[in-house]
Amino acid sequence: MNPLPIDPKNLPLVSGDPFQGNLAQILLLVILLGAVAYLLLQHGLIKSKMMAWAGAGLFAFAALMAFTSIPMQLDSIVRMCFSILAVAGGVAFVTNREPVHAALGFATAVLSSCGVMFMQSAYFIAAATMIVYAGATIIVFLFVLMFAQKAQLQWYDVQLTSPVIAAAVSTSLLLAIAWSVSESGEILPVKLDLTRPYSLAAPGPSPGLTMPPVPEASMTQEQLDAFVPGKTSGLGRSMFTDYLLAIELAGTVLLVATIGAMVLAQKPERDLS
Amino acid sequence: MSHSEVQNLLLLGGILFALGLIGFLSRRSLILMFLSLETMLSGVSLNLIVFSKFHQNYQGQILAIMVLTISACEAAIALAMVVSLYRRKPTLDVQAWDDLSETILPKSTEGDYQGLEHEENYPKLSPAGLDPLDRPVPSSMQASLDQDQKTSPIVSEAK
Structure with missing residues (x-):
């Protein structure tokens, strides 16, 4: 069932400049x-x-x-x-x-790529990467390194x-x-992910009744640019509607990894026999 | 978002991945090898985010969150493994664990496996202890019946 009133085959495409073949x-x-x-x-x-x-x-x-x-x-x-x-x-x-020093170089690389991600309007992932990599991973790796x-x-x-x-x-x-x-050619940008329509429906007590504006072929470039996913709220809605099962699975994997890490890092019990 | 911007950022992700690959293949410290893996994953998630911006949907970002989760799991497990390996051999050298790959045995060929299917093939144990024919036990340590019976508990028990 497609709750969106647009035809997936008739998507508006914005063609940019094709790749230069240098x-x-x-x-x-x-x-x-x-x-x-x-x-x-x-x-x-x-x-x-x-x-x-x-x-x-x-x-x-x-x-x-x-x-x-x-x-x-x-x-x-x-x-x-x-x-x-x-x-x-x-x-x-x-x-x-x-x-x-090598670990500090790694931290520099990851923080700078976080800056690039921030400029690609992936705010949540940039912040999470900073916390996970530069915060947790580097600190714990340095701890083990000094140990x-x-x-x-x-x-x-x-x-x-x-x-x-x-x-x-x-x-x-x-x-x-x-x-x-750098191969010359053109990638057709797909404007909307119609296979995952639930996050596009408006939130509220009766989802699906009030539709958000959808891109159409008659829109100008500025109007189309408004559909660029730049909101963390949109990412969260997509995470917990369309990709709910995947997110739950990721949480389960994290739990299993936590248990595994605790078991692995235990001191081996002394053999009493 | 122009094509040249996409091109540059994809190249940046590729460069990060290649640097991580160099580090993983050439470094010998366990911790730095895992940091190289994290560098490779960072390049991959940068790639995914660039495509997410380009295609203007959230699929790439969701996949990047998955990559982030798996890399956090991997870091936790790897650190626990490094700590428990360090307890056994106090070194971070990855080549200290080369003997896990059975370098002593000759490389197996196809004929070996075929032989294993038909006949029982027991491992040959290396000889342990001394061969009594080569080195006879000195006479002072030999047990014999004509010694003093009080000093030999075996004989006194038999009596």
Whole structure:
């Protein structure tokens, strides 16, 4: 039963500018980044301050090129700053030999990606990620790290398992991602999720009687932009109407994980036999 | 939301995922390996949120909440496992647990499994203790009947 009075086959589509096919540049950049990643991995940030500075210079150059090529708007500048911070935090996380410094790099990366999520109007997820990752996970990981950490750097922190394979695998993965992302073409944006109609019905004692406004093909771009999911209340309504079973299952999984963690972290009982 | 913005953010998610993959494949500390996993999950949820904004519905955000839940569960279980592993061997090195993968045994081939189906194949135990034929027990420790009977409790019991 479809409570919405619009035809799903007749959805209004907003066509943006199609992807620009700057494929070769991006692929070359990715291969270059892979080589730099291998060198950084092999020598670390501590041993090679010179290379770190060279990488930072390259990064600043690339950022400058991007800034000059992208039309300047405030939100794009802020988004790019968050993205650069996220990537720099990730690089610091991967290349730092000191585990606590690496964990701080991870926190930087996650907080910056939270900023990006905030700008994508996913306010609840940005806040929850900040609380869960940067609040709980980092604190508890640092706690365990200090519980288990020796005074000086351990040899398993310095030595890597297989940096060549790691750099090669993730460079090829990033190559595939960049290829598929920068392929020229157009994704048709679907305006409304009609398969999950309950969250679109107006709240109240008699849901379904008063319909919220639905997008139509005759609307202008500003009117259509009002349907962008930017409200946390809409997310909550969708969570507890359309995806109620999934949310309950997630809660059950959390409960099971809590019990499992408590059982696993117990001290083993002394064998009396 | 323009296509180039979507493109940039998807690339950012991909870069985070690749950095996490590098960390997971190359680091040896257990905790940093789990942090690399969290980095990969962060890239994935960024991807989902970008598509949620692009398609203008809540599906991506719901899926990102699921990813967040599972990553919280994973972190809890992983920390408990690290703590209980640390009690057994006081190191965070992941290669300290390489012996869980049976590196002593030769690599199994198909013929081995076929042999197992037909005949009983007991494991060969390594010899324990001393072989009495190789090293005879010294005469001072040998039990014999013609010693003094008071010092031999076995003989006195038999008597």
